[in-house]
Amino acid sequence: MESDSENPERRPDEHAAREALSALDADRQVLADRTRTPAWYYPLLALSTALLIGSPGAGMPGQSVLVVFGCLGIVFLSLAYQRITGLTVTRMPGPRTLVAAIVLGVTVVLLLGVSFALAATGHRSWVWLTAAAAFAAMWIGGRLCDRLFDRELRRGR
Secondary structure, eight states, rough: OOOOOOGGGGGGHHHHHHHHHHHHHHHHHHHHHHHHOOOOHHHHHHHHHHHHGGGGGTTTTHHHHHHHHHHHHHHHHHHHHHHSSSSOOOSOHHHHHHHHHHHHHHHHHHHHHHHHHHTTTGGGGGGHHHHHHHHHHHHHHHHHHHHHHHHHHHHHH
16 A cells, blocks of 8 residues: 555645635535525514414413414424525534524523413413513524524534
């Protein structure tokens, strides 16, 4: 077996390596452009989330209707995103995006807990506040996650 030092033709070509890295960077930029979320996505996701979080305040059978519409909204938004971009995002590109997504998820779960607690203690009329907070958290937090995702994807993290 020959080593690279014995065969000069096998030494890595610095120019070829730079071209390969440049091509990878260009591909990363194209991918980041392609995964850009449409402007209508986060308001609709926030609305679907608010329906889910506000559902305990509706009582039965209204609660079931809100849960169904909230879940259908999330499913259809996911399918629309996949159809528009041709991609399915299965993991975060970097640690900041992951942390932001976890914080957003925990916030929504906590708001759902508060919503159930308010409904269980007879304060259904206050559940709309948790739904409004979930709407704001998802719209703002979702856009923040999206910006972090874009930044980390473009940087290759």
